[in-house]
Amino acid sequence: MIETLVFYFFSAILVASSLAVITVRNPVHAALFLVLAFFTAAGLWLLLEAEFLAIVLVLVYVGAVMVLFLFVVMMLDINIARLREGIWAWLPFGALLAVVMVLEMWIVLGSERFGLVGTIAPEGHPAGYSNTKELGRLIYTHYVYAFEIAAVILLVAIVSAIALTLRRRKDTKSQVASEQLAARREERVRLVSMPSGKK
């Protein structure tokens, strides 16, 4: 009873905030609504007893990805009028994309082949069941190659992003910490004995 209430509460917020993401004018507000959407989605996952995934969703997407996203959105000077230019020229293309996406969703959610309609809700687990342990076991045994390949792809993406944005100017000055730490007093300071002169 309470669970159903909580489910509808979270779902209502999720739907409303995801609609707000694409309808609000201000891009920072849109990003913050996306944060709210992630957060409520994590709440729904908790209801499904997927607590590890729910917490990781908050930790990774809300705590890290969206923070960087907000950084970028806040620093960009987004001109709404320029964004709206050429909306009619692109409308057919956008409509086509939308139709394709709706079709795909209909196939996944509607048909018996994928069976999302017929899927029964997962039953509750016994008290000692650890979601984290179970996931870890699967990732590092059954899906170990897929997992490692995904990790390597992410690493390549990180390295290439850094390589693309790293620019070294010749005239920038920076400190070399090891040189600073290796400095000795004798190299830098010379004490000169100066007797005071006569008055």
Added chain:
Amino acid sequence: MEFFQNLFGDAWPLVWTLVKIVALTLPIMGTVAYLTLAERKVIGYIQVRIGPNRVGPVGLLQPIADAVKILLKEIIIPSGSNKILFVLAPVLAIAPALVAWAVVPFSPEMVLSNIDAGLLFILAATSLGVYGVIVAGWASNSKYAFLGAIRSSAQIVSYEIAMGFALVGVLMVAHSLNLGEIVKGQTGGGFWSWYFIPLFPLFLVYLISGVAETNRAPFDVAEGETEIVAGFHVEYSGMTFSVFYLAEYANMILVSALCSLMFLGGWLPPFNFAPFTWIPGFLWLLIKIAFILFLFLWFRATFPRYRYDQIMRLGWKVFIPVTLVWIVVVGAWMQTPLWLW
């Protein structure tokens, strides 16, 4: 108990949880208030001053006087600011600091919510604190607040990584994400079976990252009172301003509590014989928390402020490699018979 249970009927679990939340939050807020007094007193004595001593006996009513003063001050909302987000930002700062306490155990039985993934929950909750900073800086509609928000949130995000890696070491040796189980794993002898010995580098990294994460001196570039006026909260006044400070102090207590639970044996006494075992476990935990809080204050009175690029260098080029190396060392060490924990 029985009477109330009958009175509320089906709603009893809800009411009982609310009562427990209040019973947890009020002492935390009280500790926050008196931590400000302790800070001023301790730093006062370190600098050979007396500190606040006018309001009440030895200044004990000072926090209350401060609270009254702040509550009576006007809250100024800058024109051109985003009003909703401007008021929401302090709430976003303090809510995660209090939410994380839900899974912190005070003794084997005393815990509000004994969940299995407790450590992950705390990581997730504390990673939300950065939104208060970013939203405050952006909603103020001021260049200075925005620049301050960027520099302190970049600092928080960087040190979170080192903190997370330090926790990986803890859960490797404890085989559990549950904080109660982590403390249970440290039972055995006395203080030598606590995790701070095998995980000493991680303990240091966690403690220092905790100082940086809460924007405390010597990493307090968010405030930086000797170089800039303030950072992301420069446009805030009155209660909205002090809520940011409540959040900072609540986070300090949280980091101290986690440090004592994960590395210093939580409620376990340092020796397993007579005078030490007489003191109840709850009190041991409080003593450890108080000690780490004292370290926070001691740091503030001792070290000069880091420069911003030095903060970033320490976080990314020193702490993260140290934690990564030590995770591998501990992993290898645990496979040998030399592992005693």
